[in-house]
């Protein structure tokens with residue numbers, strides 16, 4: 564973790580916040596329930612809530628086991644980390660489009676994309692792990708999703724397509740989840756990140772190939788390691804350009820352009836880094852690419 | 856299976872209008888029927904297509920709870936409305952005595968105008984068909 568001292572603003576505040584647990588959050592599933600009605604139901608039950616400053620369908624919940632809420636069992640809400648709702652928002656899928664979610668399980672983002680498309684068009688949710696297909700299917704069913712087809716390719720070899728939008732929510736070292744599972748940061752190291760990097764580059768390169776010209780590719784991780792973030796994105800910048808990210812109500816830090824004494828491309832600052840002490844969230848990284 | 860074959864079955868049991876099925880495509884795999892939005896499917900090898908909506912193995916055919924939660928709001932017959940305490944029991948996955956003159960078979964179970972899921976009615980009893988992972992645990 565000390566290796567991030569120079570890139571994380573106010574490093575002491577960052578370290579301090581990691582010991583504080585996170586709010587439970589959920590997304591309102593408008594495929595099954597209107598937002599106003601859902602909020603009314605929570606009020607009736609005496610469950611406290613606060614809408615995110617940056618996204619009207621995201622809520623912080625003041626309840627210990629949100630998964631046990633009837634609203635969750637019936638698919639009116641989906642328990643989802645606050646920043647996990649960022650990539651679909653940036654992907655900005657439209658009803659009728661054809662979208663690929665290359666690393667899909669358990670489907671928090673798949674189902675959010677489906678909701679944004681109003682159950683129209685098509686989302687291909689790809690997940691190679693057999694064990695992880697069950698939660699993906701189960702979440703799609705519970706949330707009333709009708710526009711998702713599931714495939715099981717290694718994302719690096721997903722064969723063909725010409726997608727309007729592609730999401731790569733890559734497997735990563737998950738350092739940004741420290742507030743949910745203390746110890747992750749302590750176990751993380753550069754060697755592990757470099758191993759993951761090979762996979763991540765393979766996934767992002769294939770995703771870029773699969774997008775149609777001018778199509779959108781979102782790359783996201785829940786980790787701080789530049790090896791898994793900017794240094795991955797850098798590898799596709801011959802085929803796509805980075806678009807600056809800015810979400811009103813959610814503070815981001817620019818992607819880094821210098822690491823381990825080496826200077827990287829300037830436009831990598833268009834990526835967004837989210838730190839836990841700045842918005843009181845987990846940690847996250849996201850890049851928005853437009854294919855040439 | 857084509858859309859009107861599927862719609863015909865749901866129409867005759869639940870009175871759901873055919874237009875609720877417009878714009879979707881249906882696939883039959885073994886004894887299950889799947890429903891997915893009408894877009895062209897790229898040439899890929901698929902694990903699942905949309906939502907599993909019904910099982911044709913037994914007589915009568917059985918609707919899935921997840922499909923009823925979406926389509927059941929259009930139903931006009933074979934509905935069971937529960938009160939507070941009945942809804943709690945149904946959500947725990949248990950059986951309920953219900954006085955009614957329904958036709959025996961699968962029914963849409965509602966509470967406060969919202970579909971809870973699928974029940975099986977016969978001889979004055981509704982048996983909850985909620986999948987295990989969608990049940991509440993009893994608090995007593």
Ligand SMILES: C[S@@+](CC[C@H](N)C(=O)[O-])C[C@H]1O[C@@H](n2cnc3c(N)ncnc32)[C@H](O)[C@@H]1O
Nearest residue numbers: 666667668669670671672692717718732733734
């Ligand atoms: C960060 S998780 C995805 C979370 C998911 N997008 C969501 O929002 O619910 C990464 C996923 O990538 C999958 N994965 C691992 N190796 C992969 C590969 N070679 N191709 C595609 N997906 C892979 C993992 O099994 C895991 O489910």
